[in-house]
Amino acid sequence: MPSPARRAAGANLPQVRDHNSALVLDLVRRGGAISRVELAAQSGLTAQAITKIVNRLVADGLVTEAGRIGSTGGKPRTLLRLDPTARYAVGVHLDRDDTTVVLTDLTAQKVTRRHVPQGMTADPSATLDRVADAVRAVLTDIADASRLVGVGIACPGPLDHTTGVLHRVTGLPDWDGFPLGAEAADRLGAPVTVDKDTNAAAIGQTLSSPDTPVNFAYLYHGQGIGAGLVLGGRVYRGRRTNAGEFGHQVIDLNGPPCRCGNRGCLEALCRAALDTGNPVRAAHLVGIATANLVHLLDIDHIVLGGPVVLAAAEQYMQEVATTVNALLPEPDWQRVIVGLAADRADTIATGAAALALAPLFNTSTSDDGADRAA
Ligand SMILES: [Zn+2]
Known part of the structure; x- marks a missing residue:
């Protein structure tokens, strides 16, 4: 629908x-x-x-x-x-601190990009005005704006992918209930698809690294922690399109309070570790949570991305790999491959553009909330 x-x-x-x-x-x-x-x-x-x-x-x-x-x-x-240049799509990575906008061709290859050093502020409407300006700026790079298929916007969740309405995004109370998709469509006069940044990251991963397996989890560690789940080659979103809230699994019942209102969430424990200057501890905790995910879904491939990962990529990856494999009862049989995101620049914005292209190729959301990943 x-x-x-x-x-x-x-x-x-x-x-x-x-x-x-x-x-x-x-x-x-x-x-x-x-x-x-x-x-x-x-x-x-x-x-x-x-x-x-x-x-x-x-x-x-x-x-x-x-x-x-x-x-x-x-x-x-x-x-x-x-003809890849017959139409274009725009992908927006609307993050907390900055915004990246890319223009892509029909094969989701990046043609041009803009970076705006401002992200989601306390004023959603003003933020969206800035996003619309940046989208118009990339569109000046194609001669005929009518060749725009649509705009994909990737941002932190929770959100409703089918309606484009944001829910209680941690730390951004003014965005709760904001109809991002409809407001952006009004400003741009183009179809707009909204999705979680983690799902766009997973799609971007399959685009930039086509040998990525059909079953994997993209774990994003930035200000928040989330997972983009690709199962059987399709993004799995779940009944309310809100699957992948990986950072809010409780792993310590007596742990510190989390911004979501619970205690002992992975995200809260990692934040405490990072605040005390211990990124290896944070990676270790993510490894424990990853073992839970592997137990649940039996996936064997994990892709790590996001600024906290990239700040010490090799060390972070090694710690997650060691921890997750040590926690599985039959490590030889259940071996999990942990790798880093393929394209470190603009993966999420490019994945968002692919979301906008999906209706053209009939690869958009089906009733089970799953999208073909690429
Ligand atoms: Zn939480």
């Missing part, structure tokens, strides 16, 4: 008119160069339907004909390719 924000601005959505068109466009994107015959075989659609859809995609400029190949016993087949 489309978000209100997406519905409100839907009239501007370019050209992919139905499910089958999006399916075919996605096959062209994944195929690199693909013939109409292969499209029919892979989609299950009739040759006539493929012809009609491809004609429309070519007319819209999304697909181009790219040479011919011979086929055994038949006439040569024309190959079709996606």
